[in-house]
Amino acid sequence: MGARSMTxxxxxxxxxxxxxxxxxxxxVLKIAAGLLVGSVSxxxxxxxxxxxxxxxxxxxxxxxxxxxxxxxxxxxxxxxVESISGTIxxxxxxxxxxxxxxxxxHKLLAPEPLQMVHWGVAVMGVSALANAAVSSHxxxxxxxxxxxxxxxxxxxxxxxxxxxxxxxxxxxxxxxGGWLAPNLDLTWVDPVIAIVVALMIxxxxxxxxxxxxxxxxxxxxxxxxxxxxxxxxxxxxxVLGFHHLRTRKAGDLRFIEFHLMVEAEMTxxxxxxxxxxxxxxxxxxxxxxxxxxxxxxxxxxxPPHCVAGCVLTDEQRAARRADQGxxxxxxx
Numbered sequence: 666m667g668a669r670s671m672t673x674x675x676x677x678x679x680x681x682x683x684x685x686x687x688x689x690x691x692x693v694l695k696i697a698a699g700l701l702v703g704s705v706s707x708x709x710x711x712x713x714x715x716x717x718x719x720x721x722x723x724x725x726x727x728x729x730x731x732x733x734x735x736x737x738x739x740x741x742x743x744x745x746v747e748s749i750s751g752t753i754x755x756x757x758x759x760x761x762x763x764x765x766x767x768x769x770x771h772k773l774l775a776p777e778p779l780q781m782v783h784w785g786v787a788v789m790g791v792s793a794l795a796n797a798a799v800s801s802h803x804x805x806x807x808x809x810x811x812x813x814x815x816x817x818x819x820x821x822x823x824x825x826x827x828x829x830x831x832x833x834x835x836x837x838x839x840x841x842g843g844w845l846a847p848n849l850d851l852t853w854v855d856p857v858i859a860i861v862v863a864l865m866i867x868x869x870x871x872x873x874x875x876x877x878x879x880x881x882x883x884x885x886x887x888x889x890x891x892x893x894x895x896x897x898x899x900x901x902x903x904v905l906g907f908h909h910l911r912t913r914k915a916g917d918l919r920f921i922e923f924h925l926m927v928e929a930e931m932t933x934x935x936x937x938x939x940x941x942x943x944x945x946x947x948x949x950x951x952x953x954x955x956x957x958x959x960x961x962x963x964x965x966x967x968p969p970h971c972v973a974g975c976v977l978t979d980e981q982r983a984a985r986r987a988d989q990g991x992x993x994x995x996x997x
Contacts, residue, residue: 682725684721692714701784702780706836709768710789714825723814724815724817727749741955755873770856807819813880828865884913885913893950894910899974901939901942901943904925905927905975906963907924908924908973921951925939944956
């Protein structure tokens with residue numbers, strides 16, 4: 666494992682454990698505040714943080730497992746462990762959101778007065794600030810190290826920021842409303858806020874499911890990344906074109922393969938040097954990439970898939986055929 670990979674691994678591990686420590690503290694605080702105040706929205710936030718804590722543990726295990734080098738049974742590495750962890754985290758969020766809605770509806774049908782609301786406001790405010798700081802760190806490290814597990818964990822906590830603020834504002838509204846209008850029944854506000862929290866949680870779960878499933882089904886790299894690779898291939902001296910570019914991603918690992926067209930008379934050594942230059946450039950821009958390049962001689966037969974990636978114009982191809990006495994029409 667290279668020095669950069671080891672540094673990335675340490676950063677990922679520290680970030681994951683920071684999330685575990687933060688969520689453990691917040692779960693305890695929210696459960697205590699929810700029981701003290703008698704608020705279903707605060708208890709729903711405790712459940713939300715509990716799911717976040719479980720997700721953080723999953724992220725820790727995923728980061729550790731995905732860093733293992735390829736072995737005999739896993740020749741392509743263990744990168745998809747992070748994608749699997751993202752899917753599991755999304756399913757956990759769906760379950761938590763459904764449970765919160767169930768409890769909130771029960772509270773709407775049988776409302777109970779809240780006590781010591783100011784404690785609920787304080788705990789939710791602390792939770793929002795803590796999760797804002799930790800999620801920003803997770804996003805930063807996740808993007809720097811291309812870790813889906815950390816990014817997924819960051820989304821868990823970022824959702825918690827907004828839901829905690831929503832609960833705090835709801836608690837504040839109940840407190841102020843009770844002071845201004847003592848006879849006004851505002852007990853319905855608490856479960857309604859809990860339902861809004863749950864809907865936000867479900868939206869985050871839906872987005873996370875899409876992100877993790879794309880890697881699991883071997884979706885191509887983003888269009889901008891593929892286009893950058895195509896432009897660089899075409900810019901290479903002595904390269905006549907390429908075809909069958911295929912890409913995929915597994916965790917922070919990228920897999921890139923394509924067929925490279927060169928002059929039929931080119932030596933093996935010359936073509937090998939071209940592939941080495943291409944691989945070095947791709948590795949520089951996209952570390953942890955596994956690259957497979959199949960070199961082919963250009964015989965000017967020009968099937969459609971070759972024409973699409975050819976650097977020559979129609980006139981240049983026609984001129985080359987004329988020089989070689991080739992009469993094969995384009996597209997065959």
